[in-house]
Amino acid sequence: MSSQLPPLKSLFIDAWELFKKTWISYLKLVGLGIAFLFLGSLIGILILLPIGFTAFGSHFQFLSRPTPFIIGMLALFVFWMILYILALIVIGILFPVTNIFILQKEKVTSVVDLLKKSKQFFWAYFFTMLLAGLLIFGGIMFFVVPGIVISILFLFVAFEIVLENQSGTAAIARSYIMVKNYFWQVVGRVVLVGLGVGIVNSLLVHIAYGDFLLRLVQIVGSILVGWYVRVYIFLLYKQIRERTTFPQHISFRWIWIVSAAGWIVIFLILIGLGVGVAHLPAWHPHHMQRIPRGAV
Numbered sequence: 001m002s003s004q005l006p007p008l009k010s011l012f013i014d015a016w017e018l019f020k021k022t023w024i025s026y027l028k029l030v031g032l033g034i035a036f037l038f039l040g041s042l043i044g045i046l047i048l049l050p051i052g053f054t055a056f057g058s059h060f061q062f063l064s065r066p067t068p069f070i071i072g073m074l075a076l077f078v079f080w081m082i083l084y085i086l087a088l089i090v091i092g093i094l095f096p097v098t099n100i101f102i103l104q105k106e107k108v109t110s111v112v113d114l115l116k117k118s119k120q121f122f123w124a125y126f127f128t129m130l131l132a133g134l135l136i137f138g139g140i141m142f143f144v145v146p147g148i149v150i151s152i153l154f155l156f157v158a159f160e161i162v163l164e165n166q167s168g169t170a171a172i173a174r175s176y177i178m179v180k181n182y183f184w185q186v187v188g189r190v191v192l193v194g195l196g197v198g199i200v201n202s203l204l205v206h207i208a209y210g211d212f213l214l215r216l217v218q219i220v221g222s223i224l225v226g227w228y229v230r231v232y233i234f235l236l237y238k239q240i241r242e243r244t245t246f247p248q249h250i251s252f253r254w255i256w257i258v259s260a261a262g263w264i265v266i267f268l269i270l271i272g273l274g275v276g277v278a279h280l281p282a283w284h285p286h287h288m289q290r291i292p293r294g295a296v
Contacts, residue, residue: 029114097118153175
């Protein structure tokens, strides 16, 4: 049975208190991510430089007779690109887990230690969030609104994976039942903080307009505003979690049905596009553009 959540004012105040205790750790994590992106991009540029010089020197004819050096550099660039994409995927998984550790105020020596600790949740987080994403996308393709509702119902999936060691449909089902029991209270709180964030970000953009240094301040401010939202959602989860008793069996069959219908729509659209492209009339030059006989 659902009950009334604590007053909204207390959620904002508690979120601010936790924000003040964790924002420095979060900025350190963001700094590590930016440093990695910069270093990885720099390596890619350094690999491309000799290829670019060779291309300009040969008037872009170097691929007609590539030297072993160019072949090796191209192979190295492809290898770097694959590693870089894989590294971005890993960061996209480990960083959200580390964020939750920071919110839990884990006592470790550094953010790097939290990143190492987050590795144990890598596959559970990856497959669970992939499944949740597929269900949400299917719902979006089924007239949009079901996808929005499903995304709200899955708001706490990541917390269930990390804090409760749940994975797969178990984490999804537990998030579903928590949000379902307090659905309109959750929607109201999420919409309200979203409006607040929109106003703050708009003010930051307006203040920083035309000034490079203020623009940097605005970027950092937007990052911190985003972190406050994470803190807010985390505390909202904690409030609901301590008031929820999970039934033995949690059914969300309607989500599977709606999402499956959405994926069928996607499949039919792709078939329709394929058939349409296959039956396009062959292109012929306009008769006015044809060169008359004997003109050459």
